[in-house]
Amino acid sequence: MALGKVASPRDVMPQPAVMPLASAPVGGTPKRILDILLVVLSIPFLLPLVIGVAVMLKLTDPGPLLYGHRRIGFRGREFRCWKFRTMVVNGDEVLAQHFRDNPADEATWKLKRKLVNDPRVTPLGAILRKLSLDELPQLLNVLSGEMSLVGPRPVVNAELDYYGASGKYYLATRPGLTGLWQISGRSDTTYAERVRLDRFYVTNWSLLRDMRIIALTVPAILMSRGAH
Numbered sequence: 001m002a003l004g005k006v007a008s009p010r011d012v013m014p015q016p017a018v019m020p021l022a023s024a025p026v027g028g029t030p031k032r033i034l035d036i037l038l039v040v041l042s043i044p045f046l047l048p049l050v051i052g053v054a055v056m057l058k059l060t061d062p063g064p065l066l067y068g069h070r071r072i073g074f075r076g077r078e079f080r081c082w083k084f085r086t087m088v089v090n091g092d093e094v095l096a097q098h099f100r101d102n103p104a105d106e107a108t109w110k111l112k113r114k115l116v117n118d119p120r121v122t123p124l125g126a127i128l129r130k131l132s133l134d135e136l137p138q139l140l141n142v143l144s145g146e147m148s149l150v151g152p153r154p155v156v157n158a159e160l161d162y163y164g165a166s167g168k169y170y171l172a173t174r175p176g177l178t179g180l181w182q183i184s185g186r187s188d189t190t191y192a193e194r195v196r197l198d199r200f201y202v203t204n205w206s207l208l209r210d211m212r213i214i215a216l217t218v219p220a221i222l223m224s225r226g227a228h
Contacts, residue, residue, distance in 0.1 A: 025074045026173035026205045027148070034210060035142050035149050042139075050136050053084055053128065060124050063089045066137055071154035074174050079146040081154045081175075082137035086125025087118075094120050112191055113159060132221050138177050150210040151176025152198035166195050169202040178217040 025031070057065055067087070068080035088094055098119045099106040105115055121129065128134040141147040147154065154175035160167045180197040181189065189197075201209075 025148070026151075026202050027207070027210070030207055031148060031150075031205075031210065032145070034207060038149060038214070039139050039142055046136065046139070049133070053133055053136065056124060057084060061085075061122060070156065071175065072157055072160065072171075073146055073154065075171055077146075078157075079141065081147070082140055084128060084134040084137060086122060086128050086134045087120040088122060091120035113162075132182075135177060142177060146174065148174040148176050149178065150201075150213050151179055152201065153179060153181060153194075162191050163195050163198075166199045169199040173202050173205070178213060180213065183213060183216040183220045 054065055064085055067083050067085040069083070070078050071081040073079050095118075099109070109115060125134065138147060142149055151173050152170050152175055155163075155170070160170070163170055180201050181194045184193075184197060
């Protein structure tokens with residue numbers, strides 16, 4: 001199947017019903033070598049950008065620079081997924097109050113785990129999230145082997161319930177900095193479509209597909225498709 005057609009749910013639904021428990025993440029050594037090679041080669045180009053973002057954050061917000069959220073990785077292992085902090089420090093309290101005032105948004109959150117206008121996000125944070133610059137620290141997760149450059153986006157434990165029987169596909173690979181969901185509309189898609197895309201990726205993995213997804217990520221970010 002051509003990569004450009006994967007966004008259609010009918011293209012990705014027919015999948016094997018059973019997948020054996022993997023002893024190594026999907027892609028194995030070749031995928032890991034590609035991750036390390038591309039991250040190391042990108043450091044000279046990304047370092048000035050990382051420093052610039054860090055300086056802007058410190059000038060506009062006195063809080064912590066980074067935020068590490070517990071996510072689920074390969075075979076259910078928990079890890080701290082790093083991001084530039086784009087939300088207010090008391091984000092949980094702000095979100096809870098927002099849901100009390102806006103019950104419809106709580107229903108949207110339960111369905112997509114995303115809000116179009118998240119009340120926790122700072123003005124600078126909104127820009128960083130739209131351009132996906134808040135995720136640059138996850139390159140540290142890639143280098144440590146907790147994540148890969150390409151794969152399903154990392155989820156919290158509660159989100160695995162949304163995957164249902166497809167959870168075994170998510171747990172068979174390292175979460176990714178980018179993936180099919182990122183180049184197929186992100187928040188403009190439903191969570192069910194996200195699960196189908198993740199399942200398709202795992203069952204149809206190839207090194208060439210990873211390279212294509214990485215190449216398509218750049219225009220997807222520049223056009224901010226589905227970025228909330």
